[in-house]
Each structure stands twice: as C-alpha cells, then as structure tokens.
Amino acid sequence: MSNLTLHYNVPGDDFTRAGEASGSVKRTLKDLGFSPEMVRKVVIALYEAEINLVIHAGGGEIDVEISPESVDMVLTDKGPGIPDVEMAMKEGYSTAPDNVRSLGFGAGMGLPNIKKYTDEMKIDSVVGEGTTMYLKVYNN
C-alpha cells in the first residue's frame, strides 16, 4: 500500500467547526482498518492540536500521512508563536482567554495530552511568525 496523504485547512474564526479535520481523519483510519486504540491515540492528539490552531493561532493547516507503520501529522500556523515551549508543555499552564475556558478547553491540558498520546512530538515555534508541530504515532 502506498502512503495516503490528507490535507486540511482549519479556519480560525469558527469554533463550531473545530474538530472537523480530526473527525475526518478518524473515519479514514477506521475505514482503513486501524485498531481502535491506534485510531484513538491519533485522533485525540490531532483534535487537541486542531483546537489549539483555532484558539491560539487564527487557524492553520494540517497534513497527515498514513502508512501501515505509522501516522505522521504536521500542523502549521502563522499565529503568535509560543515564547516558552517548555512552560507550555506543563499540565495546567494555559494562556487561553476565559471565553475559551467556557467552551471546555484552555485548562492547560492540550499539549500534555498531545504528548501523552503520541510517540514523537516536536514543536518549532518562532514568536511573531508561527508554529509548526510534528506528531507521530506508531502502529504497533
């Protein structure tokens, strides 16, 4: 099987649509026959990352590459960037505004959740330019 690649544009101004890309990836992985555990790991990480694109970055792009061995995800945005990635990785640390909290997110669990469910996670961020996040989940 050759690798399957998927691309999504995530709009930054519509919170109600946040999660559409992750839902689509979930259905694709299910159809391809990946195990429920594998599907769950990928989509939880991707959903949190997609929410982050909407909450923090004014939207962005998601590229997904699916192979029998792994799922690779790259999320790119032109948002404000993350000044201190190490701090942002701590559970409970959040810079989200109160209105995001009233939507059920912004408790400082997003990045820790992503780390928990992925095998590899890398963040390249430049303040004022944007952030790229690389995620990998192995299929084992």
Add this chain to the structure above:
Amino acid sequence: MKVFEIKEILDAEIICGEEFLDREVFAACGSDMMSDVLAYVKEQAVLLSGLVNPQVVRTAEMMDMQCIVFVRGKQPDQGIIDLARDRDIVLLSTKQTMFASCGMLYEKGLRGGAMK
C-alpha cells in the same frame, strides 16, 4: 448499563438517537472540561456535561462515546443535534444536577472507569 437504563434512572428526555437506546456503556465521565475527558476516559463511556456546544459532541466522537447527557435541563441547539445525529450519538437531557446525576448512576452500578 444500557442507555435506556440511564434515561430511566435520570428521568431524562431523549433529544436524538432513540434507535440506539439498547447500546451498552461501561463507564461514565462527568465534566465540563473537554480536555479532561480527552485525557482520562478509556472505556466506552457515557459523557455527562453541563456544557452545551458542538465540541461536546466532537469530544464524544473522538472518544467513541455512545451517549451524552446534558445536566440541569440544558438543551442543545439544532446544529449540535444535527452533528450528534450524523455521528450516531444519543443525546439525553435531565433536569438533575451534575452531582445528583453522577450519584444516581453510580448507585446503580456504573463506575468511572480506570484512570490511565
């Protein structure tokens, strides 16, 4: 526990998904914070929430949750109902509070599920 038992225990109204009431759920999670749901829920579970927005349905979708109970009589709007219908998720609404709802389900044998 079956979804119809949850409906009876909480005297809940069915908003959508009446065709799925015989589904089995193995655990429950009560939270208004979706990131906590994403972090801790493992088993096929029912989600109780006082939060009413599309992300509650999307969170349930990502977690393979079969049923959402809105507590304190909260009612989702049509967009939320349409999304749940499309994803085959049962929506219930109960007049009970979050605390009471969780207690009533716990008393009847439903548990929180293992922490990861």
